[in-house]
Amino acid sequence: MANESHIANLIARQLRRDITATEAQELESWRDAYPSHRTFLEEETREEVLIGTLREGRQMSKDATWRKFEILRDQYLLSQQRAPIIRRYWQMAAAVLIVLAGIGLYLWRSASKDGITETPNPLLAALPVTADKASLFLEDGTSIGIDPALQGWVAIQRATVTAVGDSNRVSYSSDVLNLPGFLFRTTSPSPAIPYNVLHVPYGAKYELTLPDGVQVILNAGSTLRYPITGAGHQRNVALTGQAYFSVPHDPQHPFIVRTGGRQIEVLGTEFAVRNYPGEQLQTITLQKGKVKVHSGKQIVELHPGQEAQVSDNDAVKVINVNLDNALSWKEGYFNFDDLDLRAAVCQLAQWHGMKVRIEKDVKTKSLGIGNIAQGIPLPKLLKLLELPDLHFEIRDSTIIVRK
Numbered sequence: 001m002a003n004e005s006h007i008a009n010l011i012a013r014q015l016r017r018d019i020t021a022t023e024a025q026e027l028e029s030w031r032d033a034y035p036s037h038r039t040f041l042e043e044e045t046r047e048e049v050l051i052g053t054l055r056e057g058r059q060m061s062k063d064a065t066w067r068k069f070e071i072l073r074d075q076y077l078l079s080q081q082r083a084p085i086i087r088r089y090w091q092m093a094a095a096v097l098i099v100l101a102g103i104g105l106y107l108w109r110s111a112s113k114d115g116i117t118e119t120p121n122p123l124l125a126a127l128p129v130t131a132d133k134a135s136l137f138l139e140d141g142t143s144i145g146i147d148p149a150l151q152g153w154v155a156i157q158r159a160t161v162t163a164v165g166d167s168n169r170v171s172y173s174s175d176v177l178n179l180p181g182f183l184f185r186t187t188s189p190s191p192a193i194p195y196n197v198l199h200v201p202y203g204a205k206y207e208l209t210l211p212d213g214v215q216v217i218l219n220a221g222s223t224l225r226y227p228i229t230g231a232g233h234q235r236n237v238a239l240t241g242q243a244y245f246s247v248p249h250d251p252q253h254p255f256i257v258r259t260g261g262r263q264i265e266v267l268g269t270e271f272a273v274r275n276y277p278g279e280q281l282q283t284i285t286l287q288k289g290k291v292k293v294h295s296g297k298q299i300v301e302l303h304p305g306q307e308a309q310v311s312d313n314d315a316v317k318v319i320n321v322n323l324d325n326a327l328s329w330k331e332g333y334f335n336f337d338d339l340d341l342r343a344a345v346c347q348l349a350q351w352h353g354m355k356v357r358i359e360k361d362v363k364t365k366s367l368g369i370g371n372i373a374q375g376i377p378l379p380k381l382l383k384l385l386e387l388p389d390l391h392f393e394i395r396d397s398t399i400i401v402r403k
Contacts, residue, residue, distance in 0.1 A: 010027040129145045133146055134146040134170075134199060134204065136162070138196055139196060146170070148166075157196075158229055160172055162228075172211045195225055195227055196225070199222075200218045200223070202221045208226075210226060210228070212248070215246040216243055217244040217330045222241025234255075235255045238257075238258045239257055240275060242273065242275070242276065242329070243272065245257065247269055247270070251268075255268075259273060259282060261314075263293075263294045267289075267290075271302075272327055276350065281309045282310040283308065283309050285307040286305070286307070287304060288304055289304070290302065293308045293310070295310050295314045300316045302318065305321065325337045328371055332373060333371035334347055336372070337369045340366060341358070341362070341366070341390075345358070345401055349399050352378055355398045356399050357399070357400045359401065359402045362401055390403070
């Protein structure tokens with residue numbers, strides 16, 4: 001009989017889809033040798049069983065788990081020397097289960113009985129969606145409010161873990177526990193590509209890491225729809241608002257950003273897109289690499305330091321820009337260089353989700369040059385920007401500019 005660890009590894013390789021034809025035939029022969037083998041494979045490798053293991057597994061620290069693993073391993077080696085043949089199947093099952101779950105369902109359930117200290121780190125409970133917090137909408141329709149003060153897992157979807165970290169970070173990973181041998185590298189084939197939607201409230205920014213390594217900074221009042229698993233030849237996301245994308249080079253899987261009826265196509269690059277509802281211009285600013293902007297019948301290729309300005313009638317104008325100024329928002333600053341009064345105040349209002357009203361007798365002028373931190377409370381910031389003939393007032397959800 002093949003030894004237990006060898007069969008366990010064959011099962012693991014099959015689930016990871018890197019098993020050879022010879023190994024697959026060996027595993028098939030083992031499966032068909034006894035009905036109990038077939039039952040074991042069918043029952044214990046179901047996705048919901050493994051996901052259940054994950055949910056329990058997050059309740060113990062990695063160090064405690066590995067200590068438990070070493071204890072069971074030593075016990076297993078001892079039992080091999082004296083166990084009756086009739087017990088070999090159950091020992092093999094335990095070994096397979098250890099590999100299947102990366103460490104083993106038995107380890108999680110029995111660790112506390114052996115006096116091993118547990119480190120609580122549970123799946124976070126879903127919080128209600130509120131206007132002042134980021135919101136995550138899962139593929140099954142579940143909506144989750146994100147509290148930056150709470151960190152940990154918020155969802156497990158098709159063996160992909162969604163986690164919230166510090167500094168407003170949301171990440172996706174298939175490498176669930178970062179432990180050697182963990183099996184959740186791939187999921188069962190599905191006819192539908194699973195998508196999530198992340199909405200960022202006004203007055204905040206979020207950083208998003210997708211499983212394929214794409215990094216996104218999503219600005220205030222923005223919404224991004226994106227795939228959470230392999231998405232075929234193309235990787236498509238849909239943006240409303242403003243975002244900065246850092247896309248690893250992958251010529252086999254173009255990355256497409258859709259904004260209304262337009263799209264930006266990239267193979268590997270860093271760029272920003274601004275597409276807020278109600279604004280007359282959509283902008284695409286390129287920092288590194290190349291992008292193609294598709295607007296109506298036009299296709300425009302950008303080079304670093306260039307910005308495409310797309311109007312409502314799909315006309316595209318390409319200009320050279322100061323990247324430090326154009327991308328200051330992702331570093332946490334407002335930049336008023338080369339902006340008139342209305343454009344500068346609208347930038348402040350957009351960040352806070354407010355409207356702007358400028359009285360007729362106010363002269364168009366510049367608010368100055370340089371960067372201003374986004375974290376300054378709005379009343380204090382407006383007070384700092386006032387001039388002898390320029391004053392600001394906040395009334396309800398409107399910034400009023402008066403003489």
